[in-house]
Amino acid sequence: MLKPASDLRLHHRRVLVxxxxxxxxxxxxxxxxxHGAEVLSAACPSEGLAVLQEQPVDxxxxxxxxRREATSGEEGVALFHEIRRVHPDLPIVLMTAWTHLETxxxxxxxxxxxxxxxxxxxxxxxxTVSNLLDLRQARAQAAALRRERHxxxxxxxxxxxxxxxxxxxxxxxxLVSVATQVAHADVPxxxxxxxxxxKEVLADIIQANSAVRAGPYVKVNLGALPGDLxxxxxxxxxxxxxxxxxxxxxxxEAASGGTLFLDELGNLSAAGQAKLLRVLQxxxxxxxxxxxxxxxxVRLVAATNADLRGAxxxxxxxxxxxxxxxxxELEVPPLAARAEDVLPLARHFLDERxxxxxxxxxxxxxxxxxxNVRELRNVIRRACLLAESAEIGxxxxxxxxxxxxxxxxxxxxxxxxxSALARxxxxxxxxxxxxxxxxQALYRRMEKLGLKTDT
Ligand SMILES: Nc1ncnc2c1ncn2[C@@H]1O[C@H](COP(=O)(O)OP(=O)(O)OP(=O)(O)O)[C@@H](O)[C@H]1O
Ligand SMILES: [Mg+2]
Numbered sequence: 124m125l126k127p128a129s130d131l132r133l134h135h136r137r138v139l140v141x142x143x144x145x146x147x148x149x150x151x152x153x154x155x156x157x158h159g160a161e162v163l164s165a166a167c168p169s170e171g172l173a174v175l176q177e178q179p180v181d182x183x184x185x186x187x188x189x190r191r192e193a194t195s196g197e198e199g200v201a202l203f204h205e206i207r208r209v210h211p212d213l214p215i216v217l218m219t220a221w222t223h224l225e226t227x228x229x230x231x232x233x234x235x236x237x238x239x240x241x242x243x244x245x246x247x248x249x250x251t252v253s254n255l256l257d258l259r260q261a262r263a264q265a266a267a268l269r270r271e272r273h274x275x276x277x278x279x280x281x282x283x284x285x286x287x288x289x290x291x292x293x294x295x296x297x298l299v300s301v302a303t304q305v306a307h308a309d310v311p312x313x314x315x316x317x318x319x320x321x322k323e324v325l326a327d328i329i330q331a332n333s334a335v336r337a338g339p340y341v342k343v344n345l346g347a348l349p350g351d352l353x354x355x356x357x358x359x360x361x362x363x364x365x366x367x368x369x370x371x372x373x374x375x376e377a378a379s380g381g382t383l384f385l386d387e388l389g390n391l392s393a394a395g396q397a398k399l400l401r402v403l404q405x406x407x408x409x410x411x412x413x414x415x416x417x418x419x420x421v422r423l424v425a426a427t428n429a430d431l432r433g434a435x436x437x438x439x440x441x442x443x444x445x446x447x448x449x450x451x452e453l454e455v456p457p458l459a460a461r462a463e464d465v466l467p468l469a470r471h472f473l474d475e476r477x478x479x480x481x482x483x484x485x486x487x488x489x490x491x492x493x494x495n496v497r498e499l500r501n502v503i504r505r506a507c508l509l510a511e512s513a514e515i516g517x518x519x520x521x522x523x524x525x526x527x528x529x530x531x532x533x534x535x536x537x538x539x540x541x542s543a544l545a546r547x548x549x550x551x552x553x554x555x556x557x558x559x560x561x562x563q564a565l566y567r568r569m570e571k572l573g574l575k576t577d578t
Pocket of ligand 1: 287288289290316317318319320321322323324325386428468496497500
């Protein structure tokens with residue numbers, strides 16, 4: 124049954140066995156070294172702790188009693204806690220007699236990786252150990268990646284003003300880096316992305332790091348203005364341009380020497396689009412009701428959650444204007460596409476009196492966030508106001524009962540379905556739960572895969 128030296132997952136991994144029985148140590152040494160692992164052994168807790176102090180170890184297998192007459196398991200409990208204290212992340216597998224399984228279960232709750240009853244089953248022990256080693260490696264890699272990103276962010280933050288943007292995801296890091304790089308150039312930037320995803324935060328970063336950051340920063344929400352007022356708002360009016368009109372400078376003039384942020388660009392009328400195109404091409408415009416041509420020197424940043432390419436096809440947005448504006452296009456992904464940002468943002472929005480329970484954090488991770496970061500901010504603010512205790516639980520978040528888009532749920536393949544069914548002895552409900560599907564969805568999946576559903 125043993126496949127000598129073939130299990131790559133165990134190759135060059137170092138396993139420490141702490142057991143007073145030389146026979147146990149010898150057996151485990153043969154078992155693991157056949158699979159390419161290096162085995163160290165220690166006959167008592169103090170010797171085991173000394174080994175751990177001297178050299179790096181990937182996993183510990185420990186006994187619960189270390190003297191012939193001892194049966195209480197106390198020594199094993201003390202050893203476990205001592206190893207945990209010094210090595211918080213080291214996987215520890217407990218070997219115990221059947222009579223002491225309760226103690227082992229207690230220790231697993233306290234953070235032991237797993238336990239096996241003596242006499243152990245070789246195949247099961249090997250599987251347990253190699254899974255734990257894989258998990259440890261995956262965690263170490265994830266932690267290294269996170270550290271790298273934190274360093275990259277810190278480096279960016281030393282050079283640029285990131286305007287308090289909070290993120291962990293690679294996607295946002297790339298986006299913010301590009302924003303800081305293009306900030307200095309005098310080219311228009313178009314920011315696209317769904318509602319509440321953080322388009323304005325990116326615009327702020329561009330402004331704050333631009334050559335004109337000392338100049339005015341004018342924001343115009345084109346979606347909030349009635350269509351017939353937009354032109355007057357942008358370009359200004361001459362006294363008497365229309366009944367009751369007073370002379371007024373427009374936002375282009377107000378932003379001269381600085382940055383103009385045009386939000387909700389998709390709402391600009393055909394006439395407004397024509398004028399905007401002209402300013403972009405020539406720098407020239409006129410106030411409403413005036414023939415005097417003026418010049419505007421502004422850095423233009425525009426944002427939209429509309430599908431401008433679709434609007435071009437539909438004939439409601441000018442293609443030439445689109446190409447003028449999107450010299451640089453920054454696309455902010457929806458929050459659901461950058462799951463790593465959810466918890467850092469949630470913690471950022473908490474006030475200093477509240478924290479999130481683990482169940483609440485898990486619920487935030489499952490929710491699909493159709494309203495993106497703004498919705499997350501509102502959920503956390505509301506929970507802080509209404510929470511009855513310092514720790515916000517899942518119920519206090521009051522998240523709407525939304526399911527993730529079905530398209531987003533990965534469809535398990537045949538092997539995944541079969542092994543889930545096998546693990547759950549053919550129990551459809553339990554297998555479905557494990558696969559993250561409803562019972563009906565699993566039935567449909569099984570039918571599609573040609574698996575028998577009449578068990
Ligand atoms: N990365 C982030 N870090 C911190 N706060 C953020 C981040 N992204 C968004 N926010 C906050 O979330 C809210 C919504 O962001 P923002 O206004 O930039 O979104 P938007 O894409 O412009 O939305 P809309 O399409 O509705 O105009 C704001 O309060 C903003 O401060
Ligand atoms: Mg906005």
